[in-house]
Amino acid sequence: MEREAKAVRAFEDLEVFKRAYRVSLAVHQISLTFPKIEQRAMGDQVRRASKSICANIAEGFGKQRQSRVEFKRFLMMALGSADEMRVWSRYCLDLGYIDQKTWQHWRDEYQEVAKMLQGLCSRTRSRSSDP
Numbered sequence: 001m002e003r004e005a006k007a008v009r010a011f012e013d014l015e016v017f018k019r020a021y022r023v024s025l026a027v028h029q030i031s032l033t034f035p036k037i038e039q040r041a042m043g044d045q046v047r048r049a050s051k052s053i054c055a056n057i058a059e060g061f062g063k064q065r066q067s068r069v070e071f072k073r074f075l076m077m078a079l080g081s082a083d084e085m086r087v088w089s090r091y092c093l094d095l096g097y098i099d100q101k102t103w104q105h106w107r108d109e110y111q112e113v114a115k116m117l118q119g120l121c122s123r124t125r126s127r128s129s130d131p
Contacts, residue, residue, distance in 0.1 A: 011061035016116035017054060020082070023109040024050035027085070034097045042097065046088045052081040053113065064124075072124045075117050082114040 011017050027050040031043040060074025086107055093103035 011058040014057065014061070014120075016113060016120060017057045019109065019116065020050075020053040020057065020078070020113045023106065023113070024054055027106065030098060030102065034092075038095075038097065042088070042091065042095070046085065046092065049081050049084045049088055053078045053085070056081065057117075068124055072121055075121045075124065079114055079117040079121070082110045082117060085110045086114075 008014055028047050031046050032039075034043045056074045056078035060071040060078070063074065064071035089098070089103055089106040089110070092098045093100065098106070
């Protein structure tokens with residue numbers, strides 16, 4: 001783990017970012033196949049929530065030079081969006097917009113992203129010198 005942290009020079013180097021980005025691309029593409037009536041509602045919601053994870057990781061990473069506390073705050077927002085995507089995924093399944101296999105993949109990916117974000121938050125907290 002520590003070796004990975006030393007190699008991180010940009011948010012794109014974080015494994016959690018890479019994983020969240022990959023699944024957000026899949027979410028985006030699949031959401032475009034939702035029924036027309038859902039393109040502005042459910043489709044838009046899942047696209048925004050999935051991309052929010054990546055955006056918060058990136059924004060927090062950029063702010064960590066000024067404040068580890070601020071970095072952690074953005075990681076916690078990303079974590080909230082990962083959990084939110086697990087809810088939206090279930091709705092998509094139950095409404096028939098995605099199949100069981102897609103739902104399981106999204107559920108598993110967002111659960112893993114959440115675990116990775118929690119781990120990163122813990123490591124950030126333990127190294128934090130901010131109040």
